Amino acid sequence: MLLVIGGPAAAASAAPNSSHWPDQISIPDAYGMAFSQDGSTLYVAQREVGVAAASSSGDVYQIIKSSDDFMAVATEANGDLLLTLDSDPNIYRVNMTELNRNPEAGKGPMWKLLLADVVYTSTSSSSLNSLAAAPDGTIYYSTSQDNQINVLRDGVSTPLLTSSAGSPFNGFSLLSDGGLGALDREGVIYEVSAAQLASGSVEPSALKILTTGVSDYGFAAFDGDTFYDVSGTKRTFQGAPADVPDAPxxxxxxxxxxxxxxxxxxxxxxxxxxxxxxxxxxxxxxxxxxxxxxxxxxxxxxxxxxxxxxxxxxxxxxxxxxxxxxxxxxxxxTPFALDVVYTTGGATLASDGTVEAGYSVTATGSALPPGAALSLVLHSTPVTLATGVVGSGGTFTLTGTVPSDTVAGAHTLILTVAPAGDDARSVEQPITVINATQTPSQTVNPSQGTSSATPGTPPSAVSPASAAGRLAATGTDDPEPALAAAAFLVALGIAFSVLGRVRERRA
The missing domain is CATH 2.60.40.10 (Immunoglobulins)
Structure with a gap:
């Protein structure tokens, strides 16, 4: 019984449904493989045996018997077969209509003369290892030496890959999505997508691995992710072999x-x-x-x-x-807590404590990252008071002077620590700045009169009542006009007093 394609296939390739085919088909001496483009028949090229055809029932029939060394097989849309032989640069087309009419023509060495014609002769002296034919008539082939996927259209052959692959290809198969599967000599099946085929130029590194560990001869793909290898075993595309990930x-x-x-x-x-x-x-x-x-x-x-x-x-x-x-x-x-102690005039500066303009402020801390950059800045208008680095023991002492022209009132000290390779962190300390022109000797304390503090005394050394008196002071900062006005009023009072007494004497 002869099993061949009955007529032309549909306009597009119809990869067979794997569920309709057995898990194993025994085909000895198999090399190249290809499904008919209507998906009804599996053709197998056999070394020094011939060409076999298998049905989904598992039956296998010999359609060509010859001692020729058959390498690759492909099917065209009209049902004809394409074949290559070892040490032969030709691609042969077998007229399946004639073979159906005269099955005996496929028996023996005369098959080429009776059934076949040459489609293309490669300029390479090596064998054509792989074949596949698309529904539009495009033929894909490879040789055993050029590590290339060649595209044959209208008798003109052009390379698809921009450079040679790492290994020769030993089998092609059309994929159900319009792409091409390419099996190399290392047993790796690559996918050339439909878009890559259409582009006409593909980097070998851009090819996706469908599976590995395949016998380095032909294969035939079903729809989806299954295929037959040359042993006739149904397998699944596993993708690239997984490995451990790279390091973060x-x-x-x-x-x-x-x-x-x-x-x-x-x-x-x-x-x-x-x-x-x-x-x-x-x-x-x-x-x-x-x-x-x-x-x-x-x-x-x-x-x-x-x-x-x-x-x-x-x-x-x-x-x-x-x-x-x-x-x-x-x-x-290095983890750290940003605990900072401030001192001024030898005394600890509490939150919202007072600092005399023109006097120094010292910040100290410990358990910090050695080498971290430091800055001490006075706000609201930023003024950098001091910069430095944390010492090797994780401690620091940073001293800066509050500018003498700082406006009296509420301000904020901001200390920033910036360790290498880490985010900078800051801590704020509210303070009240007393203007340098408001010295203690010029400020009246409502309850005690003139402060006993002498000019230049740090505010930490001034009594709370005295400090309160200084913060409460308002009006002009220059005492001379006020003293002159007071002297004038006193003189005027004396004059009125004398004038009154003169009038009393005259009366």
């Missing part, structure tokens, strides 16, 4: 009081399998190893319970179903 990158830290918040960038290469977890590890000096301190499915983690002022080294690793990545680059972060 761009690890950064934001420190807090006894804690650190870490952020990082996900691996650009996940190894072909989704990242399922990130693990944060901190270096334990006593054990001399990294220990797990947090895990998350996002790219940020908060680590608490750390000692302020103590540098801690962190790394992050990613995991997928295959395994764990290498560690990221390490990052050292």
């Amino acid at each position: 990158t761009r690890l950064t830290a934001t420190t807090g009081d006894g804690e650190v918040t870490l952020r990082w960038k996900a691996p650009e290469n996940d190894g072909g399998a989704d990242v399922t977890e990130y693990t944060v590890l901190a270096y334990n000096r006593s054990d001399d190893e990294f220990e797990r301190v947090a895990s998350t499915t996002t790219t940020t983690a908060r680590v608490t319970g750390l000692k302020n002022g103590t540098p801690t080294q962190f790394v992050v690793r990613a995991s997928n179903r295959v395994g764990k990545s290498d560690f990221s680059r390490s990052l050292t972060a």
